[in-house]
Amino acid sequence: MATTVRCDDxxxxxxxxxxxxxxxxxxxxxxxxxxxxxxxxxxLAGGVERAGADAGVCGRPECANPDSPLLDRDAARGVDPED
Incomplete structure (x- = not known):
């Protein structure tokens, strides 16, 4: 990851x-x-970019990847998949 700091002044x-x-x-x-x-x-590292894309970081559900192995949507909603 490279982060550049630049002052305009x-x-x-x-x-x-x-x-x-x-x-x-x-x-x-x-x-x-x-x-x-x-x-x-x-x-960013490839894994970070993928996680952000899969999560739909723009905040809209339609941007998320519902098939991503990186997300556990049931846990996020507080649902126990065993119930």
Whole structure:
């Protein structure tokens, strides 16, 4: 995963291999300069992308993949499949 931190108010730009490190850098730069830092995650691990797509992360049920082995919809609804 690559996360790039870029400040629109100065020349600060840095890439991080850890989201935690990127968030720390954003906080430190904003605190020390008063700038608002923009940041983006350029890529995610394949499994993370698949889980997000299967879950329908846009929030609409029609976006979800009902056949995904990553989701247990009965558990999410509080239904015991043994009943």
């Amino acid at each position: 100065c020349s600060y730009e840095e890439a991080f291999d850890s989201l935690r490190r990127a968030r720390t850098a954003v906080s430190e730069h904003e605190r020390s300069t008063g700038h608002a830092v923009a940041w983006e995650i350029e890529s």
